[in-house]
Amino acid sequence: MEEAQDPAPRRFPVELGNRLEMARPLRIVLPGGSGQVGQVLARFFQDRGHYVTVLTRGPYTAPWLTVHWDGEHIGDWTEHLEGADVCINLAGRSVNCRYHARNRREIYDSRIRSTKLLGNVIGGLTDPPRVWLNASTATIYRHALDREMDEATGELGGNEPGARETWNFSIRVAKDWEAAFFNASTPRTRKVAMRSAITLSPAPGNALAVLSNLVRAGFGGKQGNGRQFVSWIHELDFARAVEFILAHEELDGAINIAAPNPLPNREFMAALRDAWEMPNGLPVPALLIEIGALFLRTESELVLKSRRVVPGRLVGAGFQFEFPDWPDAAEDLVRQWRRRHD
Numbered sequence: 152m153e154e155a156q157d158p159a160p161r162r163f164p165v166e167l168g169n170r171l172e173m174a175r176p177l178r179i180v181l182p183g184g185s186g187q188v189g190q191v192l193a194r195f196f197q198d199r200g201h202y203v204t205v206l207t208r209g210p211y212t213a214p215w216l217t218v219h220w221d222g223e224h225i226g227d228w229t230e231h232l233e234g235a236d237v238c239i240n241l242a243g244r245s246v247n248c249r250y251h252a253r254n255r256r257e258i259y260d261s262r263i264r265s266t267k268l269l270g271n272v273i274g275g276l277t278d279p280p281r282v283w284l285n286a287s288t289a290t291i292y293r294h295a296l297d298r299e300m301d302e303a304t305g306e307l308g309g310n311e312p313g314a315r316e317t318w319n320f321s322i323r324v325a326k327d328w329e330a331a332f333f334n335a336s337t338p339r340t341r342k343v344a345m346r347s348a349i350t351l352s353p354a355p356g357n358a359l360a361v362l363s364n365l366v367r368a369g370f371g372g373k374q375g376n377g378r379q380f381v382s383w384i385h386e387l388d389f390a391r392a393v394e395f396i397l398a399h400e401e402l403d404g405a406i407n408i409a410a411p412n413p414l415p416n417r418e419f420m421a422a423l424r425d426a427w428e429m430p431n432g433l434p435v436p437a438l439l440i441e442i443g444a445l446f447l448r449t450e451s452e453l454v455l456k457s458r459r460v461v462p463g464r465l466v467g468a469g470f471q472f473e474f475p476d477w478p479d480a481a482e483d484l485v486r487q488w489r490r491r492h493d
Contacts (some may be wrong), residue, residue, distance in 0.1 A: 179202065183286075192393060202438070223264055227275060259324050266335070269285075282342075283343075296380065347384070351385060371429055377420075380414065382409055396465075397469070407462045
């Protein structure tokens with residue numbers, strides 16, 4: 152690639168007020184970047200004039216470069232990491248499935264193996280990326296109704312009394328995923344584990360689409376008892392948070408990427424109904440959610456577990472959200488959805 156031969160010194164963004172300006176275009180590699188979150192980031196950085204390469208099992212037509220990899224073996228794809236500025240690893244099988252033995256194995260292996268592979272490759276490069284961001288999940292924290300979970304005081308979950316076995320599986324995956332990431336020997340590369348909340352986007356197949364379909368069908372009331380907290384982030388703020396982390400070299404380790412104001416499911420669904428101008432919505436009891444999850448071949452954890460995650464380190468470093476509150480975010484996302492799809 153011609154941009155790989157750019158002789159300019161690799162300087163990162165500088166912050167100007169509430170925006171970032173790059174000293175020069177960056178070379179950004181996104182392993183596993185063909186999913187919705189990956190496409191959000193690829194489009195965000197491509198639109199800002201950076202060189203984006205997505206490593207994917209099935210190359211597809213896109214305005215950025217796509218390169219084949221399988222997430223398990225070293226290949227020609229490693230050439231794109233040599234001299235790159237940033238690696239953002241998003242590889243991992245979708246968790247939107249039933250957690251039977253085969254799917255659990257694929258969910259676990261696809262995350263751990265790809266992360267270990269990248270660690271081995273990056274550690275051996277002559278000119279490795281200066282920053283490696285690796286996907287993680289806000290699900291790593293315990294089921295929390297009582298208080299907020301930030302990076303400093305949040306309690307990681309796992310085998311607490313009353314926790315469901317499927318929830319414990321998700322937490323084990325998250326813990327082992329981060330361990331594989333931080334144990335990789337990459338002394339010349341800053342590393343950040345992105346403990347992301349659910350990223351909401353006006354795209355088909357996104358969680359917003361599923362919830363919006365319920366609202367528009369008249370089933371937009373509380374889910375379960377409605378007291379469980381929803382941690383979320385608007386797709387724009389997710390991309391801006393990643394850009395902010397790149398700009399702030401003092402940020403490393405685990406960072407929560409979530410809007411600063413999680414809210415109970417009852418209020419979350421009410422705001423989404425308002426955005427869709429649906430005055431009423433039937434509640435969906437926990438039993439029906441369990442039955443529906445079975446028929447939809449997914450897990451009820453995605454709805455019933457309380458995630459009360461807040462972005463302590465981002466806020467402490469000065470990051471300013473465009474959409475800190477869900478009602479405003481919901482109105483914007485629904486407006487975009489209508490413009491694109493209705």
